Amino acid sequence: MLSNRITYAQLLETNNLMQTCSDETYWLCVTRTVQESKLFPVPAYMMLSYLMAFYRYPPLLRKIEGRMSAEEIGDRMRNMGMKCANPAMGWALPGFYLLGREWLINMGLLKPTDAIEDVVYVMDFWKRFQLSWHRNDGHITNKEFGHRAQILPEARIQVFHADMYDCVEGDELHEAAQSFMASASQYGFLISCESRISLCNTGPYKLGDNVEMMVRDFMDLSESDFPWLDDVAADVPYNNITVTMAVKDCHFYLVDDWGSFEARPEFKSDKLIGVGLYTSDNLSEGYIPLGMDSREALIAKFRELDAKVREATTKLWRRIAGWSRDQMIDAGAITYFAIIKDLAHIAGVYEVDDWMKIDERAERFRPLLNDEFSRDALGELVGYVSHPSQKVMEYTMAQHSNAPVRMYSNIPYSVLAGEPYTASSGPVYPGVTYLPAKKDAYTTTRGRMTLAEYNRLSQEFTPAVLHPKYRHLCDTWVKYHAGTPLADELYHLEQARSRRLKGKGSGLKRADIAALRGEG
């Protein structure tokens, strides 16, 4: 009974946001994946990660917002391909936290009336981050947009569009790009212990009558946050790699909140007609082109990265194959829990003990996590939605399943009428890990550095497009001010490294970009 700050309006909104997440999580889990692996004990680490999220997200998010608001981080994320730009982070932030809460309720260790200031805060942080990140498309999630993710402003889309190199199936560029993307996808699954959170797709963006662009990000590829990439990934030169893809005669009708897509007709390699390659992070001025000076340089860059990623895959697989089950669980649980870690990097408050350790309160439950219990408890939590706490009155028809269930328990409004409640699960407690200590080496766009240096630079740096002068100059403003000196300044920032658009300013439309490319 620590607070009288929670209002009815806040609870109404919090329960609404939780229900939104509940509905979509069910759809994603039932239609988009099957969680299994002969290598990793996947359900075991997922269940552990949910408890870690429950205990640690609230204090860690508060620590992050002590330096930078959720809205500003969302603004910065539109300008780069770090993991926060993975739609899966936007899904996982509330999802993992709430799944931990739900599991604890079913073990009798929590009431729906517990930690309600935490719950309200986590959902509010999520809302502000999502709305800011999705500022250009005006939605809170891809789901709300009918499963679409149009994150980027025109100035950036034009650069991606203008600078892509054409390719056709069978040519050297097409082959090099396809081979790299297959290798990087494989590597991404391994880095992330079988989850897909090291890669994602956003878009589509309409490049022409029958051409769409998808932006594919590969994240956390190099020696940086994860201890298991120390040394084995030292030769991967970029931590985040973005591939822009122009696709013909194929409509991406679904881009979900895990960053995966569906296309009609099916997206096969023969549909890929253009590619570009970039790197970025919170220390870069947006996207830095890689090998984009010439077609030959781009082919060479794709091949170079392909070879490095393949080598790292083999080294990493050998390392993982020698792990104990506890080490596998640690790596997987940390991968999941730390899906939001880049929020701390961007704010410059990242600490290894915050993100790469299992909170001792969560660690207590490890002995439960044999394969069978973990599989069944997880399946009931997100697939069957059959834990007792998830059952609601029989008249209910849940979205998608029509069953009388709700994945995440509401906060009872009775707390406003005197029912006892608790405010918070408390601060970050000490953590433990079976993995080796993290090497103090972080790969950034400004080179490899110590964490202290990385945090310092993160605190000092503001990308030019985020300076107060430009931050709120959105596409709606550009619509009415194109061609003015200020609009041109804004576009020049994005165009600074563009092969075709450098200095062109804000007056170009899509057809002008196509003409510059020699199309139509």
Next chain:
Amino acid sequence: MAQLYVDRDKYGDQALSATVEAFHSAIKDIVRQRLAASGGDWGAFVFDRSYDLITADDMRAVETMLLDAGHRFDWSAAISPRERPAAYKPAQGVSEDDIATFSFEHPEAKTAEPDAQGRELRGIGDNVAQYPENCIGIARYIRSPALVLKYLEEGVPPDTIAIIDDSGGTLTAPILEQFKGVICAGGSTRSHLGILTREYGVPCLMNARISGIRQGDTVEIEVTAKAKTAEAYQQGIEMTANVWRLKRA
């Protein structure tokens, strides 16, 4: 004994899984006991005293209770029965010793006598991507990291059609591209293994329901069939591709 908030639940009764229900019931008993012993003040218990009063040893005891009753757990990751063989059901098909006699036996496997071309139907699966020709190769089961490591060291034998029951993308990560084809007895065409085989251009059937295929059999997978779409899964439309045995090992 103290009563918990969740003890009075108008709609929820118990978990679907007997294992989950057994574990959760046992944990709730422990919580009731410790809450009562600590004076019954939930506000002081939930985010403070319970951190010391509910321990890893308690959780270990919960699992021991089931093992002592004779229960043995299903396993999914090869490391689990390897580290604790006494806690899990026996693992089969994970070593070279027993792989020669191992086979996936799906109760819904579609089988038929040899057709005019001598192809004996041994099952069906969901085609990941359509190819101009069917894929013919030698069936080899891959169910453990040890076997992947062997192939990583020695190279994957030519014409291998890997038979896997792991729809993930990590077990076979360093050798996947070397397979001629894949038959996966799990997942869907949207699973990680489906995504990766499509990216690499390796013919693959997911969600395969097969029977009687042994190590070294020559098999043909019908990857000329239409790829199973997301709509087909969502609408329950049957779109399958055949798995034939051409020759026994």
